Amino acid sequence: MSSQPSPQAMKPLTAAKKLDVYLPATPPDFQANAITREELAALELEPPQWLQDLRRDGPHPKNLVAAKLGVSLNALVRNDITEALTTEQIKALLAEKPDWLVAEQETAKRVRAEDRKRKAAQDEASD
Structure with a gap:
């Protein structure tokens, strides 16, 4: 190098x-x-x-932590997760399912669903 x-x-x-x-x-x-x-x-x-x-x-960068948890990067910040996490820490959070994680996962699911609908509508309009 x-x-x-x-x-x-x-x-x-x-x-x-x-x-x-x-x-x-x-x-x-x-x-x-x-x-x-x-x-x-x-x-x-x-x-x-x-x-x-x-x-x-790990430790994994925040973008991977967010993806593995099924939440956004902003969700991590809102919930004071500002450092990289190990695979073990991520698995522990997924097993514990703290209230904030469940709520943020639901929010992320809704946002993804809205994005899919918007994209489908745009695709339909461009055909």
Whole structure:
């Protein structure tokens, strides 16, 4: 990995987002160096153990936490979940089903249903 991003390389944060991992949980050399497209492709094709472990156990970035919980990013913020969570923590929340989580999941379901209706109406109108 090179030390400075070039037109052919990306910052570690960008690479972490593309790999769906939480940057602070990655190895120090990943965090400190620019990643080329080729290096990123190699990481995706044959993930090293650290990447496999992060994807399986976390901590996961907030976008994945929200997706795994079935809520929006805003729902996490509204309920004071501002840090990355591990797979174990996510499973515990899903098992406990706190009131806020149930309410936010219902809200997310309604929003998705409304979005589907709106898209169907737009598709119908464009035909």
